[in-house]
Amino acid sequence: MAEEKECQEGMPSHENIIFSCSGGLSNTGITSALACLEVVKELGLEKAAIGCLPSLPLGVKPVIGKTRVARKVITVDGCPFECSRKTVEAAGFSITKSIVLARDIGMKKVAFHRDIGKGEGVAAYVSEEEGKSAKELIEKAIFED
Numbered sequence: 001m002a003e004e005k006e007c008q009e010g011m012p013s014h015e016n017i018i019f020s021c022s023g024g025l026s027n028t029g030i031t032s033a034l035a036c037l038e039v040v041k042e043l044g045l046e047k048a049a050i051g052c053l054p055s056l057p058l059g060v061k062p063v064i065g066k067t068r069v070a071r072k073v074i075t076v077d078g079c080p081f082e083c084s085r086k087t088v089e090a091a092g093f094s095i096t097k098s099i100v101l102a103r104d105i106g107m108k109k110v111a112f113h114r115d116i117g118k119g120e121g122v123a124a125y126v127s128e129e130e131g132k133s134a135k136e137l138i139e140k141a142i143f144e145d
């Protein structure tokens with residue numbers, strides 16, 4: 001069984017932590033998750049990490065600790081249900097910045113589960129331009145005062 005050591009203030013950790021929804025086969029959720037990955041890829045893990053969202057209500061200590069010591073806690077959601085923001089807040093954390101792609105970049109949610117098996121890959125539902133806009137918003141949230 002994995003050891004659950006809680007990260008304490010002063011211990012090395014990621015400067016900022018991002019929690020993202022990932023969608024139930026929707027373009028909005030998948031774009032949220034992919035944009036967060038792009039941010040971490042570009043900025044590096046010292047600057048930002050992605051926290052596992054379901055770990056918070058389950059009380060997974062390493063993630064709770066990393067969230068506690070993070071300079072900023074940023075949530076990224078695809079649609080107005082804001083699963084990520086609500087989950088993080090329900091776990092008792094204050095959010096520095098909430099990003100909702102439907103609200104902040106005008107994404108229209110497309111549920112593509114209806115099309116599964118018809119030959120289109122996931123990439124067909126994810127717009128490069130929307131992904132780029134989402135990534136820029138997340139980076140702005142990290143760097144703004």
Ligand code: SF4
Nearest residue numbers: 021023078079082083
């Ligand atoms: S916020 Fe919207 S897109 Fe994201 S997981 Fe929740 S319902 Fe799906």
